[in-house]
Amino acid sequence: MMVDSSANKDKFNGIVKSNATASFIIDLLKEEKSEQDLVEALLNAYEVDADTALKAVRYVIEKLNSINALE
Numbered sequence: 001m002m003v004d005s006s007a008n009k010d011k012f013n014g015i016v017k018s019n020a021t022a023s024f025i026i027d028l029l030k031e032e033k034s035e036q037d038l039v040e041a042l043l044n045a046y047e048v049d050a051d052t053a054l055k056a057v058r059y060v061i062e063k064l065n066s067i068n069a070l071e
Contacts, residue, residue, distance in 0.1 A: 018060075021046070025060045029070070035061075 018026065021042070028041055035057055042053040064070045 021056055022060045022063075025057060026064070029064075 024042070024045060025038055028038055033041075035054075038057040039050065039053045042048060042056060043050060046053075048056075061070070
């Protein structure tokens with residue numbers, strides 16, 4: 001779970017609840033990673049096919065972008 005306590009009204013200010021997969025992806029994003037890097041990490045960590053991994057990565061990135069959580 002992420003909590004944003006920033007006083008800046010132009011940015012997200014609230015709580016985001018995530019599942020284990022999203023948390024895994026977010027942890028990987030602490031360092032610069034390509035979309036393919038993230039997909040490969042999911043494939044290595046979970047029993048999932050490449051299409052599902054790609055969809056998960058894109059979904060998490062889309063959500064993070066929507067709350068301005070990525071730079």
